[in-house]
Amino acid sequence: MSLRWLDRRIAHDGPYLTLVLSQKEFDAALRHCGVPPGTKWLSTDHAHATAHYLTNQRGEQVCIVALGPWGTRNGIEIAGLLVHEAVHVWQQYCDWIGEHTPGREQEAYAVQSIAQELMAEFARRAA
Numbered sequence: 001m002s003l004r005w006l007d008r009r010i011a012h013d014g015p016y017l018t019l020v021l022s023q024k025e026f027d028a029a030l031r032h033c034g035v036p037p038g039t040k041w042l043s044t045d046h047a048h049a050t051a052h053y054l055t056n057q058r059g060e061q062v063c064i065v066a067l068g069p070w071g072t073r074n075g076i077e078i079a080g081l082l083v084h085e086a087v088h089v090w091q092q093y094c095d096w097i098g099e100h101t102p103g104r105e106q107e108a109y110a111v112q113s114i115a116q117e118l119m120a121e122f123a124r125r126a127a
Contacts, residue, residue, distance in 0.1 A: 003028055006019070006118070007113075013060075014093060015053075015060075015062060015089065016061070017064075019067060019118050020041060020064055021125060030064075033054060033057065034056060035056075048081055049068060049085050050085070051064070051065050051066075051092070061096050063089045063093075065086075065089065065118055067081060079119060082115055082119050086111050086114035086115035090110045
């Protein structure tokens with residue numbers, strides 16, 4: 001297992017972000033944040049990806065993006081799933097800081113940044 005926390009460049013206090021590819025990795029990420037395992041890594045049995053949000057022991061926001069089995073998916077489908085979850089990460093961050101009307105360009109750059117982090121991590125892990 002190669003769990004790694006990704007760049008928080010969307011903001012100086014942006015959420016901690018990681019990509020997990022299994023229940024075992026998800027449980028390890030939860031333990032790292034001081035949260036006992038027990039939550040399912042995918043929201044439903046039919047979900048292909050899920051973004052989880054929690055607060056770590058220091059009161060900081062954490063987003064764990066879980067990507068389900070991907071072996072039969074092509075790169076475009078995987079990228080689509082990661083972009084979808086990147087949007088949810090951004091939405092959660094905006095809620096966290098009380099921002100309900102972010103600028104469109106700010107939002108586009110943030111989603112791009114989060115998606116690139118997730119995709120780069122997936123590429124590193126899938127190699």
